[in-house]
Amino acid sequence: MRSMVRYARTLAIVLLVLVGALLVSGGPRANAATGKIVIGYIVKTLTNPFFVAMRPVAEAEAAKLGATLIYSAGKYDGDNATQLSAIDDLITRNAGAIVVIPNLSSGIVPAVRRATAKGIAVLAVDTATDPPDAVTSFIATDNYQAGLLNGLWARKAMVGQRPVIALLEGTPGSEVNTDRMQGFLNGFGLDSKKFVVSDLVTNGDQGKGQTAMENALTAHSDINLVWTVNEPAALGAATAVKAHGLAGKIKIVSMDGGCRGIKGVQDGVIDTDVMQFPRMMAKLGVDYGVQAAQGKKIPARIDTGEVLVTKAAQPYVPFSPVSFGLANCWG
């Protein structure tokens, strides 16, 4: 009998805690019964500054259009299972459209197909699905184009030197990584592979970028050009370069368009930063999501733009100055 009382007490505490959590979080938001369109917005992780920049824009846009935004994320970069569950829950919730940045381009497709089968539009943002036509619309930077710009710039910037290239990749197998790197290599020239002496993985993390660069420099002290998949990797590489006393002698190209990276270009720490526009992606994602939920047809592919920012302009390579970068950066 006593154990029953104990369990009842435990349950009471548990329920109180849950109710408390609910109250503190502001309670239930509007549900489908009120007639508002529900837009799901699923990002890779909650803490990545790229997505942190998107959130207020997505929420503001949804509020402006009178829709309810349900925001969720994976638990870690690469967490496919949580995103699958999130899409399934949004289907149950009768969402009008789902905006998703897939952690695993191929792994998210079963849930995407379940959604589109029920007539729910799915918009992939920033990262494509595999196959890319599983979604209704794809809103992103053209990562290949972005890489290409870096490649073109680097080729011109390296005129007169024999290039010794280090590649600091993100997460191998990721579409984003592959497109950016391939774009860079093709932009640099058809023969670029033979100049690559080091090809390391950073998972887009600054600490790993620094470690990778340190190892690369130890193995090949004559590296003079570093391609990095994103800003954190680039900033990590720059730290390693400086620690080896080679600041200014090694060109570092990168992309993302975050304010940290642009500042890095301004300070001469890195040489280029091809900008992405996540706020534009968020805004367009919600906009077109609502339109699709209203039954309108939306474009299948939207390129949100890629702009190379650098202090060292190269002939015939389109670029924008640092001032543009500072005005439009995120994070």
Add this chain to the structure above:
Amino acid sequence: MSRPQAARGREALRGLRDRVSGASRFGGIPILGPLAGLVLLSAAFSVLSPVFLTPANFSQVFQQVMEVCTLAVGQTLIMLAAGIDLSNGGIMVFGSVVMAKMAVQGTPVPLAILIGLALTTALGLVNGFVVARVRLPPFIVTLGMLNIVYASTLLYTGEAAVQNLPPGLLFLGTTITLGHARVPVGPLVMIAVVMIVWYALTHTAWGRHVYVVGDNIEAARVAGINITRQLISIYTIAGFIYGIAALLVLGRTTVGDPQAGQTDNLDSITAVVIGGTSLFGGRGNVLGTLIGALIVGIIRNGLTLIGVDALWQTFATGVIVVVAAAVDQATRRRR
């Protein structure tokens, strides 16, 4: 051993056997707490969300928890024996990518599945061997194994997901029609695993020995149980169960993803603890684990359906784990 010592050992064992058989026979009163929690939570969410209490949603929740719940069944066995397994998610993923890659490269699907199951079972056996024979703490052993399998998985797959799997591998993600209902196969397998392990724990000598080893290893030794063999068998069977979880994951995601399941080890421990199994071994119930996994799944699902921010779901789960463990501690001290 002196006569008083032997007498004390027999006394302890008698008391132990009574407690264990009483607790384990019906699946025991202990699951009443988690079960009531599950019912009350479901009631609360069905009031707050019109779509919660629908067959489609429940089917959803079962599919969402089946991976962690199956891992948690293995975790239950190990925790009942006063151990812990941090490598279960990693072993599962390694098994899944091996099955996937072999099948894609042309191995017949049944053979690929068997090889994957053999691999996970063997890894479980290694864990058990190092714990029982080399006598290292399970925490350390399985932590080391976790890193070994994670690295092995990435090396084997070249860090890329294995795609375009033959449909034969994906059967646990399919749905069958039973009468009027469309029932997903995966959760049925999950429940079968739970029931088989429940039966083994409550109706076989081996199962009773699991409890005894976890509750009082000295008494178990005195009673003549071969501790080494018992522990190794527990970890090995758990390894096999992780192989089944690997098939579940392949069915649900349709890819062999080396980055999958990274938080599954802690999630499985959460399910086991909420289900009433003691962290210190010797008490607990695999039915409770199923309920614990469902509670976690329902909290996540219910809070999502009513629009509560994802982080509060994690917060609520964390609080409930602490509460459940505190209850365990309080009832333990009562004895």
